[in-house]
Amino acid sequence: MQIIITGGRQSGKSTLAARLVQFLNSRGVTLSGILALGLWQDDQRQGFDLVDLKTGAKCPLARRQTDPEDGTIRPFKFFEKGLIAGAKALDRECCRNTSVIMVDEVGKLELNGEGWARFLEPLLSIRSAVHIWIVRENLVEKVSRRWNLEPVEIIHVEDDGSFEKLIFFLKKGSVL
Helix, strand or coil: CEEEEEECCCCCHHHHHHHHHHHHHHCCCCEEEEEEEEEEECCEEEEEEEEECCCCCEEEEEEEEECCCCCCEEEEEECHHHHHHHHHHCCHHHHCCCCEEEEECCCHHHHCCCCCHHHHHHHHCCCCCEEEEEEEHHHHHHHHHHCCCCCEEEEECCCCCHHHHHHHHHHHCCCC
């Protein structure tokens, strides 16, 4: 079973996913994959920390860069340590014996063959797990088509009862 948690930018997709992770951990459900926790300052995202869902280890993944000359904000700089940690957490062997595999997030980089793209197909070959991907709403169709996610359950973060819908599908997928 595949589930996509979706919504717009900064709509709470990762927050909903983190809430789900906490819920599943409290019930002893085995998890693997990654969660990218946003770091905020003055209502602006300054970066991400990566959480390995199997071990709980957290490390810096990316930080926003500011030009020292004129103070303009540049794109995120990714850290080698975070990329290595993500690669280990998304390794098929690491995820093989878990009930839920989460990838936060699958986006433009992955659609272009970058980011976490090389891990996605091997992970999807683990049919015994429920796969939960976080995907921006404008990319859901492209991501679903690219990785043949059919059928896929789509949970919009802003829908009423989105958390309860996640729980329903996890029960349907025999996780709970």
